[in-house]
Amino acid sequence: MYHAKSAKDKLRLFLTIMWPILVTQVGYNAMTLFDTIMSGRAGTADLAGVAIGSSLWMPAYVALTGVLIAVTPTVSQLVGAGRTDRIAPSVTQAIYLSAVIAAFVYAAGALALDPILSFMKLDADVHDIAKRYLIGLSYGILPLFLSGVIRNYFDAQGYTRITMAIVLFAVPCNIVLNYVLIFGKLGFPAMGGVGAGYATAATYWLIFLISVWLCFRLEAPRLQGLFRRWPAPSLRAFKELLAIGVPIGLSVFFEASIFSVVTLLMGTSFDTVTIASHQAAISFAALLFMMPLSISMALTIMVGYEIGAGRSADARQYSIIGVTAAVGVVAAMAVVVYFNRGFIASWYTEAPEVAAMTQHFLIYALVFQLSDASQASLQGALRGYKDVTVPFVTALIAYWAIGIPAGYALSWTALGPYGYWVGIIAGLTCAAVGFAIRLRHVQRRAGLSSGGA
Numbered sequence: 001m002y003h004a005k006s007a008k009d010k011l012r013l014f015l016t017i018m019w020p021i022l023v024t025q026v027g028y029n030a031m032t033l034f035d036t037i038m039s040g041r042a043g044t045a046d047l048a049g050v051a052i053g054s055s056l057w058m059p060a061y062v063a064l065t066g067v068l069i070a071v072t073p074t075v076s077q078l079v080g081a082g083r084t085d086r087i088a089p090s091v092t093q094a095i096y097l098s099a100v101i102a103a104f105v106y107a108a109g110a111l112a113l114d115p116i117l118s119f120m121k122l123d124a125d126v127h128d129i130a131k132r133y134l135i136g137l138s139y140g141i142l143p144l145f146l147s148g149v150i151r152n153y154f155d156a157q158g159y160t161r162i163t164m165a166i167v168l169f170a171v172p173c174n175i176v177l178n179y180v181l182i183f184g185k186l187g188f189p190a191m192g193g194v195g196a197g198y199a200t201a202a203t204y205w206l207i208f209l210i211s212v213w214l215c216f217r218l219e220a221p222r223l224q225g226l227f228r229r230w231p232a233p234s235l236r237a238f239k240e241l242l243a244i245g246v247p248i249g250l251s252v253f254f255e256a257s258i259f260s261v262v263t264l265l266m267g268t269s270f271d272t273v274t275i276a277s278h279q280a281a282i283s284f285a286a287l288l289f290m291m292p293l294s295i296s297m298a299l300t301i302m303v304g305y306e307i308g309a310g311r312s313a314d315a316r317q318y319s320i321i322g323v324t325a326a327v328g329v330v331a332a333m334a335v336v337v338y339f340n341r342g343f344i345a346s347w348y349t350e351a352p353e354v355a356a357m358t359q360h361f362l363i364y365a366l367v368f369q370l371s372d373a374s375q376a377s378l379q380g381a382l383r384g385y386k387d388v389t390v391p392f393v394t395a396l397i398a399y400w401a402i403g404i405p406a407g408y409a410l411s412w413t414a415l416g417p418y419g420y421w422v423g424i425i426a427g428l429t430c431a432a433v434g435f436a437i438r439l440r441h442v443q444r445r446a447g448l449s450s451g452g453a
């Protein structure tokens with residue numbers, strides 16, 4: 001990573017940092033997708049069990065890995081400031097913290113898994129598969145969080161191609177492990193959907209071990225002393241990381257959970273066709289969101305780097321580039337999707353009534369994506385400044401005090417189920433406006449503190 005002076009060079013560097021992040025994000029999502037698809041081949045109960053298990057795990061995973069995103073602005077600002085001697089100690093403390101988080105997850109799972117599954121009143125087979133799938137997956141929780149810290153460490157220094165290469169190697173390994181353990185190949189017993197949990201856990205260990213190996217092989221980690229010196233755990237360092245990471249994790253959780261809540265609310269008022277159509281549109285929207293999410297993560301890196309170096313004007317320019325790119329790319333994709341929404345709906349269903357409603361939901365999804373791209377990119381820039389508390393409060397109000405209530409109220413009007421989507425759009429738009437106002441304030445403050453640089 002280097003200081004790009006012209007706008008053209010900044011755009012080139014930004015894209016260089018961003019596109020491997022996009023590939024990495026798609027790779028991680030592909031592993032969950034293949035778990036579901038391949039488990040479905042083993043049987044309906046296996047598919048349902050893995051789907052339930054994944055639905056329980058993903059919100060917790062998203063929130064807790066969000067906490068570890070604190071490593072990214074911390075390291076990128078240190079790189080920008082030229083304080084590379086402080087990088088390894090900071091990352092080591094994050095590694096300790098990730099182990100503590102993993103221990104917390106194990107304890108929470110041991111206490112809460114059975115009660116939660118029992119509360120859901122699942123069929124006995126589905127209950128059993130969901131439980132054993134999550135038990136298998138749990139063997140990979142520790143390496144998942146540890147490798148998450150290392151990934152953020154690499155990315156924050158601009159080495160996004162390293163994490164991309166690791167994931168591109170891991171995805172086919174995950175597919176092979178799924179095939180072996182789900183269907184019982186190479187002498188292993190056929191475990192059905194449960195095998196997908198163990199395969200994913202093994203893949204997480206593989207990602208972690210490769211990441212550690214690269215820390216010893218690559219020049220920058222060797223020179224910085226990562227994994228070579230082990231300072232004692234520091235409560236002060238934990239507090240500093242959590243002060244940044246907890247608001248980020250909660251913001252991500254609140255955004256991700258609104259879709260789960262909307263789905264549950266729709267399930268109490270609308271028929272199966274409506275719910276299936278809604279879920280298909282949400283699934284496709286999540287796929288489109290990989291682009292603005294990757295731009296957001298790249299913005300955190302680049303803004304943090306420039307702020308660490310005291311170049312507030314350059315950080316502001318990266319913010320403009322990133323937000324414009326996120327909205328522009330999503331707008332272009334929206335045009336393509338609008339004219340191909342019938343074809344897209346056919347990916348998810350062959351039922352005419354579901355396909356027709358899915359197409360209608362996709363129109364709302366396109367408007368929703370514009371708001372989502374705006375708020376995600378603005379929030380990514382704010383994280384680069386380590387400004388996370390006010391955005392967290394803004395997100396909480398926008399998503400839960402505006403979006404959900406507005407959607408519920410509108411669902412009783414002529415809009416029906418589409419009212420929930422209008423509510424989500426309203427919430428995301430309010431969040432984007434709040435983040436934009438906050439970013440302008442933070443940028444002005446940063447400019448004054450650096451003498452208007």
